[in-house]
Amino acid sequence: MTLKQALPRVAPQSDETRQTSQKAPFLARLWRDAPLLVMVAPAAIVLLLFTYVPLLGSVIAWMDYVPFLGFTGSDWVGWDNFTALFSDPSFWTAVWNTVQITFLQLVLFFPVPILLAVLLNTVALPVAKKFVQSVIYLPHFLSWVIIVALFQQVLGGAGIVNRFLITHGLSPFDVMSNPDTFKLLLTTQAIWKDAGWGTIIFLAAIAAIDPGLYESATMDGAGAWGRFWHITLPGMRPIIVLMLILRLGDSLTVGFEQILLQRDAVGPGAAEVLDTFVYYNGVVDGNWGTATAAGLLKGVVSLFLVLAANKLAHRFGEEGVYKR
Amino acid sequence: MPFINGSGSSASNEGLSRRTLLKRAGLAAALVPVSGVLAACGGSGSSGGGGGGGAAAAKSVPLPTYVPPVKPKPLLEGSAQGVMDVYASFPMDGPRTVNGTIGDGSEFNVLIMTYGQPSPPVDQSPYWQLLNKELNLKVKPLQVPYADFQTKFPALVAGDDLPEFVSVPLYENVARLPQLAEAQFTDLSEYLSGDAVKKYPNLAGIQKAGWLNGYLNGRIYGVPKSDPVFSTQIYTKTDVIKAAGANPQPANLQEFKDLAKAVTNAQAGVYAFGGNIADFMMMMFGVPNKWTRKADGTFVSAWEHEAFVPAMSELADLYKSGCFHPDTPTLMTNKVQRDALFRSGKLAMLYDGNRSVGIVADDKDVVFDIMTPFGKDGGNAVHWTGGGAYAMTMIKKTTDKKRIDMFLRVLDYIAAPFGSRESFIMSYGVEGVDYEVKDGVAVLTTRGQREQDLGLAYIAGGPQVLCDPQGAPGVDQLNHDWQQKVVPMLLDNPAAHLYSETFNSKGASLQQQMQDAITAVFLGRESASSLTAAVQKWKTGGGDKMAKEYAEAAALAG
Structure with missing residues (x-):
């Protein structure tokens, strides 16, 4: 748990370096920071090679791209791909589904790890705490294929629950292939799989809060709720905001594999999201140009979300992911 | 799709199915249906035909001359309409059809789509070693599991990572296949057109309908693996049906519905079906095969046929009446589980490709x-x-004539007809390891079945036969009789082997749209009348253009 101390305390330090660095000349700063720069170099190179260089490929959003003809052999088509995209109702279905799922996950999923972390923190017995932690971390390590199969086996039309209902003459219910509740199902699965795992960072944030504050608060007569409200929550706030912004950045990535596996059961009307739209349009149907245009739009919207969330964070006096 | 892979099929099922698949070599049809027959067959029909348009106008050449292969006397004779010959067992002392050394000891890197687990490595597979020896090559297959093909193949193309030899299953509906062939693969016309094919006698034994799939812009780019004319069948689990006191052979829609209702017993977990039977319903209602060519030469889509919407309406009613397995939405794309349910009597009927008969048998x-x-x-x-x-x-673009000749010699070996020495080796491998002789009949061992996962038999060949001495008794006769009854009902797709630029670039997504619309109606998410709008969307999205292009292509072809 190195995060424990590191996370909240790193920030003020970097604050100071920033301020002093503006005064020193460039070369001097370079020399001073050389070890740090060397350390960050491998990650920066990986990022450059595998994130920024591939971005250049986005030019195919303006091409009728055919892979075996390549960049040079494919025709430039201007904004045709975007026009085709915007006039395609299935694209808008995908956008709308993505937005709905993003919203649901933000509202229903995001708070769960925070609550779990707070609850876990109240468990006094270390053994019990460790045990519960291990159990709730476990589903994170299962692949979506297994999780979807598990849900199918238990809640599916011929799953344990429905079989029991049918054999006892009761009417079965349908959650696995019901388009109306599909998005809730997705969110439920995501919570079941990853909420436990998500507690780690919040537990670290809680652990980093000075125990002296609790002691003083208790001396001053604060109850459990008071301590939570006035100490725990404010102590976690920077991390919560940071996580929220990071989450927003890829919030349009709502779970490709999870959805792909279940898309056929409820149909694209309920389950097509931007990522699956790109997959079916581009990889399967060979419309690389249009699919890239869709992917590009998603990237732009995500960037906007991060910037907006960060601005909001600044307004509330938080640091966000970068400083003003 | 990965779900199919991950959902864990029992080893015995896989073993059984693989053997028959390979023995009957082909199996295409076995896996095509239920999730998208229409999409699939439309593709296999037209994606190959015509031309890429862009290529320099090379002279149009005639198709390879057909020289019927010498065949052993069948137990039951097939027919020119497509009924397959039946044999009681595989002749073990067949004549040699390929002479001389084939390869030059080099590597033979070939992309093959496979259905089972990957084959055991060459040093553990006497079958593979035998083929290497026979072909005088180091066969190195790049095996792509069928569940991954739609993703893997475009990735290989995009990354320019295709091996020297590539076998494309046509029902996978690869986007822009004609353009791909012209851009990346060798024009084989001078080696195969007309009488030139006679240099490779087993390739000359492949019929015109097969060659048309690799015939683009009047040039020959690929060697086909022939497929029977029959597409899909409904298998009936007669014991379950009889126990329910129903008639397993209905004669009309009403009797069919009665049967479905009678066998369904939700309390016992028994259902009539476990997948989409949309195509079966359409064929029952007389909906044409993808297209109709009218007397004035215009093409009309089957979606516009007056029986299409009523057929789907009946399908939706059937689903609503509860005679489909509750897991149907997922079973549609999970063949392994569907088969298992049928075997265990939880599904009274199974709608699948006609080669699935082997899996069942x-x-x-x-x-x-x-x-x-x-x-x-x-x-x-x-x-x-x-x-x-x-x-x-196909073979990647090359001007090395010796290499091309070697490629065709290898395919000539693989395409050896039923009854030949080479065909026996392809199907059975090494005696004592891959097969044993019992009462004069070669019987594949479990190991032999595993080693056949190499998949080489899928890549080239002429007409197939019905020969399943290891299957349920009488299964070949059963299938033969069925085929004879179906011959008068056969209906071709008039657009098959015609080129349409729109189909080439948009066909796959348009088909998917319609398939999704049908599934939505089938599962009761939409009313049948929603299909009218879906068809309209399909037409304006490219369907009308396809009709026009087919009409032009047909007029050109005469």
């Missing part, structure tokens, strides 16, 4: 029959034919 305890198709008011249904080939095998 492999389990000798399964009592089953094949339902003869019928029209909705009695009489005949129509039965859509396929595109004539399961796969097309």
Whole structure:
């Protein structure tokens, strides 16, 4: 748990370096920071090679791209791909589904790890705490294929629950292939799989809060709720905001594999999201140009979300992911 | 799709199915249906035909001359309409059809789509070693599991990572295949056109319907693996049906519905079906095979046929009446689980490709029959034919004549007809390891079945036969009789082997749209009347253009 101390305390330090660095000349700063720069170099190179260089490929959003003809052999088509995209109702279905799922996950999923972390923190017995932690971390390590199969086996039309209902003459219910509740199902699965795992960072944030504050608060007569409200929550706030912004950045990535596996059961009307739209349009149907245009739009919207969330964070006096 | 892979199929199922698949070599049809027959067959029909348009106008050449292969006397004779010959067992002392050394000891890197687990490595597979020796090559297959093909193949193309030899299953509906062939693969016309093919006698034994799939812009780019004309069948689990006191051979829609209702017993977990039977319903209602060519030469889509929406409406009613397995939405794309449910008697009927008969027959305890198709008011249904080939095998662009000749010699070996020495080796491998002789009949061992996962038999070949001495007794006769009854119902797709630029670039997504619309109606998410709008969308999205292009291509072809 190195995060424990590191996370909240790193920030003020970097604050100071920033301020002093503006005064020193460039070369001097370079020399001073050389070890740090060397350390960050491998990650920066990986990022450059595998994130920024591939971005250049986005030019195919303006091409009728055919892979075996390549960049040079494919025709430039201007904004045709975007026009085709915007006039395609299935694209808008995908956008709308993505937005709905993003919203649901933000509202229903995001708070769960925070609550779990707070609850876990109240468990006094270390053994019990460790045990519960291990159990709730476990589903994170299962692949979506297994999780979807598990849900199918238990809640599916011929799953344990429905079989029991049918054999006892009761009417079965349908959650696995019901388009109306599909998005809730997705969110439920995501919570079941990853909420436990998500507690780690919040537990670290809680652990980093000075125990002296609790002691003083208790001396001053604060109850459990008071301590939570006035100490725990404010102590976690920077991390919560940071996580929220990071989450927003890829919030349009709502779970490709999870959805792909279940898309056929409820149909694209309920389950097509931007990522699956790109997959079916581009990889399967060979419309690389249009699919890239869709992917590009998603990237732009995500960037906007991060910037907006960060601005909001600044307004509330938080640091966000970068400083003003 | 990964779900199919991950959902864990039992080893015994896989073993059984693989063997028959390979023995009957082809299996295309076995896996095509239920999730998207229409999409699949439309593709195999037209994606190959015509031309890429862009290529410099090379002279149009005639198709390879057909020289019927010498065949052993069948137990039951097939027919020119497509009924397959039946043999009691595989002759073990067949004549040699390929002479001289084939390869030059080099590597033979070939992309093959496979259905089972990956084959055991070469040093553990006497079958593979034998083929290497026979071909005088180091065969190195790049095996792509069928569940991954739609993703893997475009990735290989995009990354320019295709191996020297590539076999493409046509029903996978690869986007822009004609353009790909012209851009990346060798024009084989001078080696195969007309009488030139006679240098490779076994390739000369492949019929026109197969060759048409690799015939682009009047040039020959690929060697086909022929496919029977029959597409799909309904298998009936007669013991379950009889126990329910129902008639396993309905004669019209009403009797069919009665049967479905009678066998369904939710309390016992028994259902009539476990997948989409949309195509079966359409054929029962007389919906044409993808397209109709009218007297004035115009093409009209089957979606616009007056029986299409009523057929789907009946389908939706059937689903609503509860005679489909509750897991149908997922079973549609999970063949392994569907098969298992049928075997265990939880599904009374199974709608699948006609080669699935082998998979079913492999389990000798399964009592089953094949339902003869019928029209909705009695009489005949129509039965859509396929595109004539399961796969097309090509060689990357090269001017090395010796290499091209070697490639064709290898395919000549693989395409050896039933009864020949080479065909026996392809099907059975090494005696004592891959097969044993019992009462004069070669019987594959479990190891032999595993080693055949190499998949080389999928890539080239002429007409197939019915020969399943290891299957349920009488299964070949059963299938033969079924085929004879279906011959009068066969209906071709008039657009098969015609080129349409729109189909080439947009066909796959347009088909998917329609398939999704049908599934939505089937599962009761939308009313049948929503299909009218879906068809309209399909038409404006490219369907109308396709009709026009097909009409032009047909006029050109005469």
